[in-house]
Amino acid sequence: MAEYHSPRERVLVPDGEFVFTEADFKKIASLVHGEAGIVLTEGKANLVYSRLAKRLRAIGLRTFREYCELIEGEGGADERQAMIGAMTTNVTRFFREPHHFEYLKAQVMPALAAKAKSGGRVRIWSAACSSGEEPYSIALTVLDALPEAPKLDVLILATDIDTNMLARGRQGVYPATALGSIPAAYHGKWLEQERHGDTVRVGQAARDLVRFNELNLLGSWPMRGKFDLIFCRNVMIYFDEATQNRIWSGFANVLQPQGTLCIGHSERITLETLPFRLVAQTTYRLNG
Numbered sequence: 001m002a003e004y005h006s007p008r009e010r011v012l013v014p015d016g017e018f019v020f021t022e023a024d025f026k027k028i029a030s031l032v033h034g035e036a037g038i039v040l041t042e043g044k045a046n047l048v049y050s051r052l053a054k055r056l057r058a059i060g061l062r063t064f065r066e067y068c069e070l071i072e073g074e075g076g077a078d079e080r081q082a083m084i085g086a087m088t089t090n091v092t093r094f095f096r097e098p099h100h101f102e103y104l105k106a107q108v109m110p111a112l113a114a115k116a117k118s119g120g121r122v123r124i125w126s127a128a129c130s131s132g133e134e135p136y137s138i139a140l141t142v143l144d145a146l147p148e149a150p151k152l153d154v155l156i157l158a159t160d161i162d163t164n165m166l167a168r169g170r171q172g173v174y175p176a177t178a179l180g181s182i183p184a185a186y187h188g189k190w191l192e193q194e195r196h197g198d199t200v201r202v203g204q205a206a207r208d209l210v211r212f213n214e215l216n217l218l219g220s221w222p223m224r225g226k227f228d229l230i231f232c233r234n235v236m237i238y239f240d241e242a243t244q245n246r247i248w249s250g251f252a253n254v255l256q257p258q259g260t261l262c263i264g265h266s267e268r269i270t271l272e273t274l275p276f277r278l279v280a281q282t283t284y285r286l287n288g
Helices: 022-036 042-059 064-072 077-087 099-117 133-145 163-171 176-181 184-190 204-209 241-254
Strands: 122-127 154-160 173-175 191-193 199-202 210-214 227-232 255-263 276-280 283-286
Touching: 022 042, 022 064, 022 077, 042 064, 042 077, 064 077, 077 163, 099 122, 099 133, 099 227, 099 255, 099 276, 099 283, 122 133, 133 154, 133 184, 133 204, 133 210, 133 227, 154 163, 154 204, 163 210, 173 176, 176 199, 184 191, 204 210, 227 241, 241 255
Parallel strands: 122 154, 122 227, 154 210, 227 255
Antiparallel strands: 173 199, 191 199, 255 283, 276 283
């Protein structure tokens, strides 16, 4: 039975299992923006409802009003985290937007390989790494150019706000259908086919290169030292312009001079005061 609501409260999803009012949406949108910087307009009401209705069922709540009380309360931290995870698309696959990995292999890795071989420190950051396909794609590209990378000072930091996605990434196990987007030359070298044949595991060498950690891009960035390369793709589309520019500026502060930043296919760095120049398709180089 649907919950009671005042006739003056506008219902955004009239035929839903749960009553979802404009007031409910505004509370949720405000919390999502405050926690993760994601901007939710009323046009996203059906999406918000469909994803969070699953949460109401999972935790046994009867109304969105109860859900709002939970996530606004002192004991709602875990559910706020689950809510942010539900609002994040997490669309990813191995070697998505392959031009970035081609650029990494041809234009970035020769210098980074030489640096590592001479005892230098190489650091790469996959920001908003989701379930790990992106950082492992980076790792496979690094291994192809520098097979001894796990024995050198080379590390790929993989961060995300969604702890469930990070757990999947740490396991490094994916459906065997994922092989279709991974270059065939990497299959036998750096991947482990499971005996039952329907899953594949990223090999030990690639797993040794990647470290998964929880991080909210809106919070503090506790990393020490600077990065040679940052991937942050298809994330900024969720943020308002001021938040985008703040994060772009943060990347500039943690990149090495001449460091590389790869962003999503529908994203652009347009603020002229930022010290980036476009060097390839959605690929930027830091001035310096």
